[in-house]
Amino acid sequence: MNKRIQLQDIGIKDFKATWDYQEMLFKAILDTKIKNRREDAGLETDNHFLFVEHPHVYTLGKSGDESNLLLSKAQLAEKGATFYKINRGGDITYHGPGQIVGYPILDLDNFFTDIHKYLRFLEEVIILTLKEYGLKTERSPGETGVWLDVGTPFARKICAMGVRASRWVTMHGFALNVNADLGYFDNIIPCGIKGKAVTSLNNELEIKHVDESEIKAKILKHFSVLFKADFV
Template identity: 70%
Template sequence: MQKVILQDLGKKAYQETWDYQTELLQETVKTKFDNRQNGTNNPTKNHFLFVEHPHVYTLGKSGSLDNLLLNEEQLKQKRIEFYKINRGGDITYHGPEQIVGYPILDLENFFTDIHKYLRLLEETIILTLAEYGLKTTRSEGETGVWLDVGTPFARKICALGVRASRWVTMHGFALNVNTNLGYFDHIIPCGIKGKAVTSLQLELGREVPLEEVKTKIKKHFCALFEAEFV
């Protein structure tokens, strides 16, 4: 069982969290580099961060600025931050009552397969939502977790976007729990036109405690990745 250091950062600004992720990633990459240079075998650390961001839009490196429907002045008026970042994927929204998970894992401790890594993150959320009676799935060619794929009512409940450097991951997933979905109206989420977003609250018709959902996420993540949180 791989040990993963779990931290719940609570409510934290996006830039501050991004910097912290980068710091953890660089620390792990340095350990790996030193091992190769010096012929040592010092273990690398794995991390998992939970966080809740203030209102922010983030645009991945392959994304189009056209998918942000507000100008700079409108962003200021609505008090929404905006960042171009180094993960894959297009534009998405983070905000209050959304669970964001950032695993900073050395995949050489698990498996060296980014595709498998993404699928297991999706499966973590799929199994979590199944505990609430929701049947969610993947949408071919569209990373994330969806409901009613293949119908006119297809809607996304969880976005994914990751980056890896020397098999060390950063960024992760954003699950809409009691999220104000109105903020998605100002973007073309993930650059996909004509498909809606949803939340756990909207699907169930009631608010859901974030801590309750996090507990389920942790359980399924550990089972799928054969890991334990410390």
């Protein structure tokens, strides 16, 4: 089993271009697995992890409701935002500057074949990372992602998650609000959940800016421990 993960921080990149790149990496892993199955080739499958920051964009998962986007096409253009229906799970979410987006494209046959465990591990990576900043974050029953003050009127989401998997190969991932402009969330019903707020790390710490490179390093540290993986 290959537990090495090829890390790429691709900086600021258009959502559609990144999605196409994810699909290319995803297909290459699937093709290797199919070849192994058909020809008993014994080839090693790759694993990838992409860090990226997107320009303003709203994405709707395959089970989502387009009415959760509260903007018309003209209003989207006014805000300099784009909109895509995509092939991950979940409903609608926002990506934009000041948000750390992570896309693990893994062959789970190299780790464990359990999608529920995979999602819980992604959440745990973020929970452990934010704990280093003194925040007590947790899961919300029946809802993916990472939250604060679950079970209170002040419940708010700090990290959204949505994944796709085929033949135990994953794509898409998580979006952690670090220095994000939370005003953009006012234009959607985030994840289709009414009456729940959204927050960001700088807002919770009551500071203007959090070092995003420091956050990324902490995410990778906890990811490597939980998945028993090495980043290269």
